[in-house]
Amino acid sequence: MKYIAVKELKEGAVIAEDIYKGTSLVVRKGHVVTAALIRKLQQWEINSLPIQSDEEEKIEEKNIDLKKLSEEKRQTLLTFLQDMLQLGNEYRFGYAINDVDSYLWVQKLFVEITSEKSTYRLLQQLKDWDLNTYHHSLDVFILGSLIAKKIGLEHVSEFSRSCLLHDIGKLRVEKKILTKSSELSSREMLQMRAHTGEGYHLLKQKGHGSFVTDILKYHHQPLSALSGEEEIQKQTRQKELDLLRLVDVYSALTLERPYRQSLSAPKALKIVIQEHTEINIEYMKAFCEMLEIFPQHAVVQLSNNTIAEVVEVDDKLPTYPIMKEKDKLHAFYMPVDRSIIISKVLRFKE
Structure with missing residues (x-):
């Protein structure tokens, strides 16, 4: 490890320690340096x-050679980063992308998926049509x-493609509906809800397989609304649909929308648990x-094998x-040096 002046930093270097500004963590250990x-x-x-x-040699081996990409795809990747x-x-x-391996894995997965022309073009169309939907x-x-x-899900690449394109049917929803800041009318709501079917047909036309198209078709539909054959189709992708539903709701709640402000992560997680009973616990x-x-x-097990409850979460230090x-009188902050961490969730209390 060595200290380098910020003005001398080069893209691709790896941060060796968590960086704080005051008490707030601003850059995580393992983060790859970018121009931004x-x-x-x-x-x-x-x-x-x-x-x-x-780590410099390791990064060089695992990173993507931008020179091998076309200028258009190079710019797409840099924008994605x-x-x-x-x-x-x-x-x-939180700590979801806390290490360089996860960061580079997601980056390479994005390049792999968008190297398919249909996926790439659809994603660019979505970006031009509605930036909020694109970022979501x-x-x-x-x-x-x-x-x-x-969790070790099979077919991660195809599931990831489904996640990236899950709202592609909103290309068929009027812009004024997607950007409306007030409550939708009945007609507007019907058009918005139709985006799953529109996405299904659009990807079918583009030659995407049933793995992706089925996930798009059913990702908002309860089993009670399906026919017998459709229910069987949905059940074959239940794991993927359960995962997509979870991240879809969390993302929607924690990103700003035209009609409301974003919620903090702890508040969003609480809402998901309390109000979305269909979520796989x-x-x-x-x-x-x-x-x-x-x-x-949340009732959790700590890394020192004790059982504890989360009694309060600061939105700025989640x-x-x-x-x-358990059975102790005094509460305590989780230590900043991470000498103790939460290792496992046991249950969620109401």
């Missing part, structure tokens, strides 16, 4: 950083891919463990909740 990050560091008046000198830096801040992603789709792709990898536990952000009243161990 350098500008942020200068704005924060951070003058030097610890860099992992022994900038978007990921903004979307994946600690307040929403990227967000669901990143979070969905990471949680799929964590085991996936919810795994999702919280991946983020290392936990809702109030990865450092106030805890209370």
Whole structure:
């Protein structure tokens, strides 16, 4: 490890330690330096950083050679990395992309999926049509891919493609509906709800397989609304649909929308648990463990094998909740040095 002045930083270097501004974590250990990050560091008046000198060769081997990409796809990737830096801040992603391997894995997965011409063109059309929907789709792709990898889901690449394109049917929804800041009319709501079917038919026309198209078709539909044959089709993709539903709702709640402000991660997690009874609770536990952000009243096991409850979470420090161990009188903050961490969610209390 060596300290390097921010003005001398080069893209591709790896941060060796967590970086704080006051009490707020602003850059996580293992984060890859980008031009956007350098500008942020200068704005924060951070003058030097610890860099992992022994990781440079590792990064060079695992990173993508931008020279091998066309100029158009190179710009798409660079924009994606900038978007990921903004979307994946600690307040929403916690520790989900806390290491260089996860960061590079998501980056390579994005390049792999968008190398298919149909997927790439559809994504660019969505970006031009509605930027909020595009950013939400990227967000669901990143979070969905990471949680799929964590739980060992089969066919991660195809599931990730489904996440990236899950709202592609909104290309058939009028812009004024997507950007409306007030309540939708009955007619507008019908058009909005039709985006799942529109996406299904659009991807069918583009030659996408049933794995992706079925997920698009059913990702908002309850079993009670389906015919017998449709119910069987949906059940064959139940794991993927359960995961997509979870990250879709979390992303929608924590990103700003035309009709409302974004919610903090702890509040969003609480709402998902309390109001979305269709969510798979085991996936919810795994999702919280991946983020290392936990809702109030979650009962957890700590890394020292004690049982504790999350009694309070600061929206600005969501990865450092106030805890209370079972049968103990006094609460405590999770230590900043991470000498104790939450290792497992046991249950969520009402």
